[in-house]
Amino acid sequence: METPAFNSEIHVKGWVRTRRGSKRVAFIHLNDGSTIHNLQIVADIEQFGEEMMKKISTGACIAVTGKLVESMGKGQRMEILAEQILIYGEADPEKYPLQKKGHSMEFLREIAHLRPRTNTFGAIFRIRHALAFAIHKYFNHHGFIYLHTPIITGSDAEGAGEMFRVSILDPKDPPLNDTGEVDFHEDFFGKETKLTVSGQLEGELGALALSEIYTFGPTFRAENSNTPRHLAEFWMIEPEMAFYDIDDNMDLAEDFLKYLISYAIEHHADDLAFLEKMYDPELMERLRFILDNPFVRTTYTKAITVLEQSGIKFEFPVKWGSDLQAEHERYLVEKHYKKPVILTDYPMDIKAFYMKQNNDGKTVRAMDVLFPRIGEIIGGSQREEDYDKLYNRIKILNIPEKDLWWYLETRQFGTAPHSGFGLGFERLVQFVTGMANIRDVIPFPRTPKNAEF
Amino acid sequence: METPAFNSEIHVKGWVRTRRGSKRVAFIHLNDGSTIHNLQIVADIEQFGEEMMKKISTGACIAVTGKLVESMGKGQRMEILAEQILIYGEADPEKYPLQKKGHSMEFLREIAHLRPRTNTFGAIFRIRHALAFAIHKYFNHHGFIYLHTPIITGSDAEGAGEMFRVSILDPKDPPLNDTGEVDFHEDFFGKETKLTVSGQLEGELGALALSEIYTFGPTFRAENSNTPRHLAEFWMIEPEMAFYDIDDNMDLAEDFLKYLISYAIEHHADDLAFLEKMYDPELMERLRFILDNPFVRTTYTKAITVLEQSGIKFEFPVKWGSDLQAEHERYLVEKHYKKPVILTDYPMDIKAFYMKQNNDGKTVRAMDVLFPRIGEIIGGSQREEDYDKLYNRIKILNIPEKDLWWYLETRQFGTAPHSGFGLGFERLVQFVTGMANIRDVIPFPRTPKNAEF
Numbered sequence: 001m002e003t004p005a006f007n008s009e010i011h012v013k014g015w016v017r018t019r020r021g022s023k024r025v026a027f028i029h030l031n032d033g034s035t036i037h038n039l040q041i042v043a044d045i046e047q048f049g050e051e052m053m054k055k056i057s058t059g060a061c062i063a064v065t066g067k068l069v070e071s072m073g074k075g076q077r078m079e080i081l082a083e084q085i086l087i088y089g090e091a092d093p094e095k096y097p098l099q100k101k102g103h104s105m106e107f108l109r110e111i112a113h114l115r116p117r118t119n120t121f122g123a124i125f126r127i128r129h130a131l132a133f134a135i136h137k138y139f140n141h142h143g144f145i146y147l148h149t150p151i152i153t154g155s156d157a158e159g160a161g162e163m164f165r166v167s168i169l170d171p172k173d174p175p176l177n178d179t180g181e182v183d184f185h186e187d188f189f190g191k192e193t194k195l196t197v198s199g200q201l202e203g204e205l206g207a208l209a210l211s212e213i214y215t216f217g218p219t220f221r222a223e224n225s226n227t228p229r230h231l232a233e234f235w236m237i238e239p240e241m242a243f244y245d246i247d248d249n250m251d252l253a254e255d256f257l258k259y260l261i262s263y264a265i266e267h268h269a270d271d272l273a274f275l276e277k278m279y280d281p282e283l284m285e286r287l288r289f290i291l292d293n294p295f296v297r298t299t300y301t302k303a304i305t306v307l308e309q310s311g312i313k314f315e316f317p318v319k320w321g322s323d324l325q326a327e328h329e330r331y332l333v334e335k336h337y338k339k340p341v342i343l344t345d346y347p348m349d350i351k352a353f354y355m356k357q358n359n360d361g362k363t364v365r366a367m368d369v370l371f372p373r374i375g376e377i378i379g380g381s382q383r384e385e386d387y388d389k390l391y392n393r394i395k396i397l398n399i400p401e402k403d404l405w406w407y408l409e410t411r412q413f414g415t416a417p418h419s420g421f422g423l424g425f426e427r428l429v430q431f432v433t434g435m436a437n438i439r440d441v442i443p444f445p446r447t448p449k450n451a452e453f
Numbered sequence: 454m455e456t457p458a459f460n461s462e463i464h465v466k467g468w469v470r471t472r473r474g475s476k477r478v479a480f481i482h483l484n485d486g487s488t489i490h491n492l493q494i495v496a497d498i499e500q501f502g503e504e505m506m507k508k509i510s511t512g513a514c515i516a517v518t519g520k521l522v523e524s525m526g527k528g529q530r531m532e533i534l535a536e537q538i539l540i541y542g543e544a545d546p547e548k549y550p551l552q553k554k555g556h557s558m559e560f561l562r563e564i565a566h567l568r569p570r571t572n573t574f575g576a577i578f579r580i581r582h583a584l585a586f587a588i589h590k591y592f593n594h595h596g597f598i599y600l601h602t603p604i605i606t607g608s609d610a611e612g613a614g615e616m617f618r619v620s621i622l623d624p625k626d627p628p629l630n631d632t633g634e635v636d637f638h639e640d641f642f643g644k645e646t647k648l649t650v651s652g653q654l655e656g657e658l659g660a661l662a663l664s665e666i667y668t669f670g671p672t673f674r675a676e677n678s679n680t681p682r683h684l685a686e687f688w689m690i691e692p693e694m695a696f697y698d699i700d701d702n703m704d705l706a707e708d709f710l711k712y713l714i715s716y717a718i719e720h721h722a723d724d725l726a727f728l729e730k731m732y733d734p735e736l737m738e739r740l741r742f743i744l745d746n747p748f749v750r751t752t753y754t755k756a757i758t759v760l761e762q763s764g765i766k767f768e769f770p771v772k773w774g775s776d777l778q779a780e781h782e783r784y785l786v787e788k789h790y791k792k793p794v795i796l797t798d799y800p801m802d803i804k805a806f807y808m809k810q811n812n813d814g815k816t817v818r819a820m821d822v823l824f825p826r827i828g829e830i831i832g833g834s835q836r837e838e839d840y841d842k843l844y845n846r847i848k849i850l851n852i853p854e855k856d857l858w859w860y861l862e863t864r865q866f867g868t869a870p871h872s873g874f875g876l877g878f879e880r881l882v883q884f885v886t887g888m889a890n891i892r893d894v895i896p897f898p899r900t901p902k903n904a905e906f
Contacts, residue, residue, distance in 0.1 A: 013696045015662070015867050032695075033663030034596060061661075061867035063696075089838070089868030096866045113859035114866070116662035125663060129598040136589045143487060145582040150897045151604070151671045152617075152648075152686055154904040164605075164641070165624065166617045166648065168675045171635045174624055182624045188617070188675055188685065190902035195605075195619065202897060202906060208514075209468070209569035210486030210578065217671065218604045222621045222641055232641065233605055242485075243466045243516075385542070406566035406906050413549045413567070414468050414514035415542030444603045444655060449643035451607040453655060453859050 003078075004068055010080065012039060013063045013088075015117060019056055021045075026053055027073075028082075030064065033122050036274045040071060040079035048085060058099055059091030059117070105440055112444055112453055120278065123271035124441055127264055128429050132216070134263035135237055138256060139214045144239060147206040147213040149199030154191050155403040162222040163194035164232075195220040200238050200420060201354070201407050204383060207240035207418050208410045214239040216425075224448050228437040229374075231426060233446040240420035246356075246365045246382040249419035250342050253369050253378050254295045256423075261287050264432050272433075280434030286372055287432065293339040295369070300324075300346045306336055323350045324368075329375035341370040353393045354407075355381040367421070374431055380421025387411035456531075457521055463533065465492060466516045466541075468570055472509055474498075479506055480526075481535075483517065486575050489727045493524060493532035501538060511552055512544030512570070558893055565897055565906055573731065576724035577894055580717055581882050585669070587716035588690055588878075591709060592667045597692060600659040600666040602652030607644050608856040615675040616647035617685075648673040653691050653873060654807070654860050657836060660693035660871050661863045667692040669878070677901050681890040684879060686899040693873035699809075699818045699835040702872035703795050706822050706831050707748045709876075714740050717885050725886075733887030739825055740885065746792040748822070753777075753799045759789055776803045777821075782828035794823040806846045807860075808834040820874070827884055833874020840864035 004010050014032035021027045026045055029038035041064050045053050056062060063086040071079040093099070097111050098118065108115040115121045139146065152166050168188045169175065177183040184192040199215035206213035215238040222232065239252065265272065265287060276283040307318040307328055316325045324343075332341050345358060346366040355364035369378035384390045390411055394404060401408070429441040439445040444453045457463050467485035474480045479498055482491035494517050498506050509515060519533040526532070546552070550564050551571065561568040568574045592599065605619050621641045622628065630636040637645040652668035659666035668691040675685065692705065718725065718740060729736040760771040760781055769778045777796075785794050798811060799819040808817035822831035837843045843864055847857060854861070882894040892898040897906045 013869070014664075033598075059867045061695075061869040088870065089864070089866070091866040098866075113658045113862060114662070116659055117867075122663065125598055125600065125659075129593075129600075132599050133589055133593045136586055140582075140586045145486075145578055146585050147578070147582075147896055148671075148688060150686065150899060150904070150906065152673075152899050152904055155906075162621070164619045164621060166619060167624065168615070168617060169624070171618065171620065171622070171624075171627055172629075176625075188677075188901060189899070189904035191904065193904050205566045205906070206569055206578075206896065209567070210575065211467075218601075220605075224641075233603065235601060242514075409566060411542070413542070413544040413551075414512045414570075416466070416514040417541065443600055443659065446603060446605050446642070448641060451603070451605055451642035451644065451646050453603065453608075453658070 006068055006070055006078070008068055009065065009083075010068050011063065011065050012041075012080065014039070014061070016056055016058055016060045016062060016091075017119075018058060019053075026056070028056055028062075030062070031122070033116065036119060036123050036270050037076075040073070040076050041066065041082050041085075042079055043082040043085065048082070052085070052087070055087055055090045056085070057091060057093045057096075059096040061088040061091075062086060063088065105437060109439055109445070116443070119274060121440075123268075123274050124429070124433050124435065125443065126271055127268050127433055128441060130264055130267050131260055131429060131432060132425070134260050135214075135216060137263075138259050139239065142212070144212040144214045144241075145206065145210045147199075147203060147210075147215055148217065149196070149202035149206075149215045151196055151218065152189070152193050153196045154189060154193050155201075156194055156197075161197050163197060164220055164222045166193045166195060197221060198236065198238065198422065200240065200422065201404075203238050203240040203420060204354075204418065205406070205410060207242045207420065208414070208416060211243065212239070212241045226448050228439070229427075231438055231442065231445055231447060234438075234442065235425035237423045237425060238420060240383075240418065242416045242418045244382075244419040245417055246344060246367055246419060249380055249382060249421060250295070250297060250344075250367055253342070253367070253380065253421055254340075257369070257378070258291055260428065261290050261432060275433055275435075279436075283434040286434075289372060290340055295340040295342050296337045297342045297344065300343050300363070300366075303328075303332055303341075303343050306332065310336065321347050321349065324375075326375035329368075329370040330372065333370050333372050333375075340372075343368050343370065351381070353397050353399060354383050354390070356384045357389050357393070369421075371431060374427060377427055377431065378421050378423050380419065382417065382419040385411060385415045385417050387415065459521055459523060459531070461521055462518065462536075463521050464516065464518050465494075465533065467492070467514070469509055469511055469513045469515060469544075470572075471511060472506075479509070481509060481515075483515070484575070486569065489572060489576055489723050490529075493526070493529050494519065494535050494538075495532050496535040496538065501535070505538070505540070508540055508543045509538070510544060510546050510549075512549040514541040514544075515539060516541065558890060562892055562898070569896070572727060574893075576721075576727050577882070577886050577888065578896065579724055580721050580886055581894060583717055583720050584713055584882060584885060585878070587713050588667075588669060590716075591712050592692065595665070597665040597667045597694075598659065598663045600652075600656060600663075600668055601670065602649070602655035602659075602668045604649050604671065605642070605646050606649045607642060607646050608654075609647055609650075614650050616650060617673050617675045619646045619648060650674060651689065651691065651875065653693065653875065654857075656691050656693040656873060657807075657871065658859070658863060660695045660873065661867070661869060664696065665692070665694045679901050681892070682880075684891055684895065684898055684900060687891075687895070688878035690876045690878060691873060693836075693871065695869045695871045697835075697872040698870055699797060699820055699872060702833055702835060702874060703748070703750060703797075703820055706795070706820070706833065706874055707793075710822070710831070711744055713881065714743050714885060728886055728888075732889075736887040739887070742825060743793055748793040748795050749790045750795045750797065753796050753816070753819075756781075756785055756794075756796050759785065763789070774800050774802065777828075779828035782823040783825065786823050786825050786828075793825075796821050796823065804834070806850050806852060807836050807843070809837045810842055810846070822874075824884060827880060830880055830884060831874050831876050833872065835870065835872040838864060838868045838870050840868065
């Protein structure tokens with residue numbers, strides 16, 4: 001937006017952040033949520049009357065017409081000399097919960113309907129928006145098709161975690177069949193349905209027709225994890241690409257993450273500076289660490305050797321065949337390589353059935369991207385395109401074939417090498433904003449025993 | 454993408470749409486899903502061998518290296534003389550369901566995992582992608598923040614329709630409380646939760662902090678409607694704007710819809726031409742009708758008079774106070790005004806509780822945008838910003854106050870005039886692609902008794 005010229009008449013609307021001043025003049029800081037910077041309104045108290053000025057308290061919504069002038073005060077380049085003020089809505093100082101003083105993040109979570117009015121959450125949600133837009137922009141530019149995969153699913157084959165049931169049956173007296181079990185034939189979809197944990201399998205169907213697709217939608221985990229890293233409802237981005245091998249997949253993941261972080265820095269430098277100052281003094285350094293380093297690419301097996309030879313006593317012991325914990329991932333990134341790391345070729349038994357099997361018979365073409373502070377930010381793989389190998393793996397893992405007939409058919413008809421990965425959107429927003437708790441980077445978090453608003 | 458020069462060596466990958474030719478030469482039509490146009494590959498049968506050529510059948514996935522040359526044949530400007538062909542995946546002609554001949558839309562719905570490989574669904578999903586991107590682009594450009602409102606909700610106050618329950622309780626033996634009712638305190642969220650029917654109420658919270666926001670996410674209706682117009686799971690776009698009155702809201706809706714349709718025409722002329730030719734000879738005319746006409750803006754009350762004086766015998770009788778049916782809406786647009794129409798100021802009793810009440814005591818500041826063929830495409834309103842009026846309406850309608858305390862608080866603290874609307878994404882895609890059935894504009898439709906894939 002172009003800044004209007006000095007001495008022009010302008011018209012602004014927003015919410016009062018603070019009002020201070022003398023007996024003669026009030027300085028009102030106004031914000032409409034579009035930027036971290038407040039606009040200073042200077043109002044002659046005699047002109048507007050004490051009665052009216054009292055109503056212009058923190059949280060009130062007003063419209064101001066006035067002249068834009070150079071500011072004599074500190075902290076702003078310009079201010080508005082108020083000529084007219086219209087009060088849209090007052091905010092009784094006795095009742096309005098967001099007063100000038102700082103509030104704990106815990107308290108702000110309880111008033112999630114009002115917290116976007118704070119500097120902190122304004123900044124977070126603007127950055128969240130920018131990252132979402134950058135994701136769409138990046139993929140659109142590269143010819144990817146945005147594919148809406150289903151939210152309600154009749155298959156739980158992905159096996160990524162506990163699932164929520166979706167039903168319209170009477171919860172108290174569900175219909176039962178002859179064997180005394182709940183008769184899901186009478187449910188809305190004629191069978192038991194759940195909320196999706198991933199759009200990947202359907203995404204692969206898209207890639208094996210349209211070449212390059214991505215999903216960006218909500219996914220769900222019914223896990224009773226009350227931690228700063230877990231949400232029951234969160235958004236995922238899952239690109240799937242025909243004709244990409246694992247190296248192409250790694251190239252894409254690195255370029256994509258660097259693009260997103262660059263975009264946030266380019267478009268929201270002021271919001272990031274605010275968050276760095278208030279919450280996380282190493283925020284910009286950590287973002288630049290991602291941009292300035294080529295990602296190290298090595299195997300899980302080599303990483304295990306590095307960890308074993310580190311001399312560090314980790315909380316979780318290091319052993320080939322075990323999954324890596326955040327402490328291991330952070331050691332590799334922060335202490336050993338001092339660069340972002342992509343680990344490949346994980347043991348088959350700790351990864352999902354659809355990953356491409358290596359010839360060694362014990363590892364798969366998985367790739368996990370590891371970042372400082374948070375560990376894994378992306379998990380992906382080349383997918384198994386060979387029908388027989390995929391079918392055998394499904395049999396060994398006892399996954400019901402009837403849940404996956406359509407997935408298997410894509411390997412029977414015109415199969416192709418292909419790859420993809422998943423990025424948890426809130427993990428990304430957490431990394432870019434430096435927020436310690438994932439509940440503070442989504443407008444209305446869903447967690448165990450909490451679905452307010 | 455730049456077209457490579459003639460005689461350059463190029464490398465292409467994709468799926469075989471058809472193979473025809475003589476004993477000596479095969480003409481393979483290849484498509485990778487990025488465009489409606491196939492690429493013609495010319496292969497010398499002797500060079501590659503009959504055995505191999507047989508495997509290059511409809512549905513097979515291949516990579517071809519060859520020389521790009523001017524085509525002598527009809528229907529394409531250029532073709533590739535194959536030097537090397539690699540077969541990634543065959544597609545047994547005895548088993549592959551997508552043969553050259555046309556298939557019914559009903560049949561293609563049963564193989565939704567393969568239908569994106571057809572010309573029709575390639576075109577539809579590319580246009581769907583383009584519309585989704587254009588939505589984000591438009592709002593980002595205008596300073597709107599993309600707000601992710603919750604999918605799982607503890608409130609059913611919006612009242613837009615039947616809802617799906619989300620639960621992890623044992624469906625057969627749910628825990629009961631002292632009064633013999635299901636004890637939802639033991640459920641994941643500690644209370645009964647549903648899938649959202651709209652993000653609007655939470656969207657308003659965002660607008661009353663960040664000024665201009667929009668949602669774009671899945672919404673759900675558990676209605677047993679087996680029609681070409683209904684889905685149980687569909688995507689909605691819901692902008693909400695502080696400081697917009699109903700006129701600003703109408704300006705936005707008209708500009709937004711025109712932008713989206715222009716974007717589709719600009720970026721997907723070939724796909725639209727294909728759909729027009731194959732399915733809907735009036736498609737482009739209908740799209741241009743939207744672009745070329747200013748939308749007529751009039752009131753519900755005037756529309757009732759027009760309908761009453763039309764002399765038409767409608768299936769549903771016209772009466773002030775009744776909701777308009779598609780037949781009425783289409784008459785207004787197609788026969789009477791011959792322009793897209795925005796109707797405003799509907800009877801209070803047929804509209805939702807949150808709409809701004811007019812001074813007449815019987816109408817509200819609703820606005821519905823009506824299009825040819827489909828009737829209502831957008832429904833919106835100025836929102837009631839007055840606490841007392843909103844509170845009284847909630848009481849009259851017996852909506853539990855405990856479900857809406859947070860919504861009511863925004864009218865207590867810094868309330869502002871504001872407006873918004875909802876656009877069903879699939880209705881839009883249906884309009885732009887001309888598809889008769891809404892199940893054909895979403896990759897994996899969810900409808901009564903159907904949640905396959």
